[in-house]
Amino acid sequence: MSTYKLYYFNGRGRAEVSRLIFAAAGQKYEDVRYERDQWPSHKSEMPLGQVPVLEVDGTKLPQSLSIARFLAKQFQLAGKDNLEQAKVDAVVDTINDLLAKYIPVRWEQDETKKQELIKKFIAEELPKHLQNLEVLGKLYGNGGPFFVGNHLTWVDLFFYDMATNILQLEANALDNFSWLKKNRAEVEKQPKIAEYLKNRPQTQF
The missing domain is CATH 3.40.30.10 (Glutaredoxin)
Structure with missing residues (x-):
């Protein structure tokens, strides 16, 4: 082993x-x-x-x-076949599109500039990328709460973690994206994930 x-x-x-x-x-x-x-x-x-x-x-x-x-x-947790894995990767790449816009905002050192970047990110970039993720979830999720194939894959976990950071920046970020909210809730309900989240170290980032 x-x-x-x-x-x-x-x-x-x-x-x-x-x-x-x-x-x-x-x-x-x-x-x-x-x-x-x-x-x-x-x-x-x-x-x-x-x-x-x-x-x-x-x-x-x-x-x-x-x-x-x-x-x-x-x-x-990668997808049951090559096509499911390709769908997972497509969602991963879409999350990375959002992260590419978020990371410079997160690590900006000048506080005045950072606040300006946050406002622009929340108003312009965030809704567009969340909408893309909502579209893919509905397209690939077979009517269920998971991104691909109506079962948990690692992209659900990747989105969960990314959204945790986004929600710290803007608490209402998912209010207009009901499918994404449902996806996060479903991940949190997984018994092993719930146990991990309850016990993981509390850190600054």
Whole structure:
């Protein structure tokens, strides 16, 4: 049986989707969390000098979405066939379109400029990208609450985590997107996910 170690900072960030996959699968793993002052002494241990990194039976794999896809395939959360997996990837890419607009807003250091960027993001970018996700959920979900095939896949977990960050920025972001709200609620109702969310460390990001 394979052993897994996930290396990241002490936060949700780019590792959280993989932690959610582990939780949904009920799979044990070692969750290695570096504080910022610890990281420099471990950076050289990582293939690209960055995290997250997944170590599987001694092999280290970088890149957050490559890690998530691998784990999803390991634990039957990637889609039941090639077409379902392609649909999952299409939704993942659509989430990434939104993240590409969100991340510069999140990490802007100038507070005055940040507030301007937040207003523009909420007014112009966020509704457009959420609408795209709502369309795909209705198109691929077979009438159910999950994005693809009416069963849980890793893209539901990816959206859940991304939306957590968006809702911290704008609490009413999903009010006009009933399907997306239902999707998040359904993810939270999964027993293993609910248990993980109840017990996971509370962090700043």
